Amino acid sequence: MGEYTVFTLSQVAHHKSKKDCWLVIHGRVLNVTKFLEEHPGGEEVLMEWAGKDATQAFQDIGHSMSAQKLLLKYQVGVLQGCTFTKGSHVSIEEPKKFEMSAFVIKDDRMPKYELLLDFFLPLLVAGSYLAYRCMMH
């Protein structure tokens, strides 16, 4: 992966026409000029955010995972001072890492069968012992 150019928001603000449209989402600077006509949500909404940080608007719509991956296709740089990129590297793996940590948290909980075993195993042992004693008498 190469290194991305760092842009300030005021540099991004220069690219706000239909023929040269940039916007920022999640700290990524995107050149969406070629995407304007393709956007399923229409080009008007994109133009509203031309030259600006559209992260909140993008989030509010609840864009699909494939829409989020599509962001990478149009990325031309990173926003100066953005927190999610350390240094100038932006990794495609970043959203996946979030999914993974969510899984880890879920897996951390004790599985149900283990709880059942903890409860029933001593009962089973005690029951077997009593049955054995009865049979011996």
Ligand code: HEM
């Ligand atoms: C480069 C940035 C963007 C990409 C790649 C993108 C991509 C997409 C895609 C693929 C869809 C189809 C539905 C889905 O898969 O979620 C969509 C729908 C939509 N997008 Fe975007 N989008 C971007 C930015 C924005 C922004 C900044 C807005 C601002 C509000 C916006 C508003 C919408 C709306 C209103 C829809 C229609 C939702 C619906 O019909 O339910 N998008 N976008």
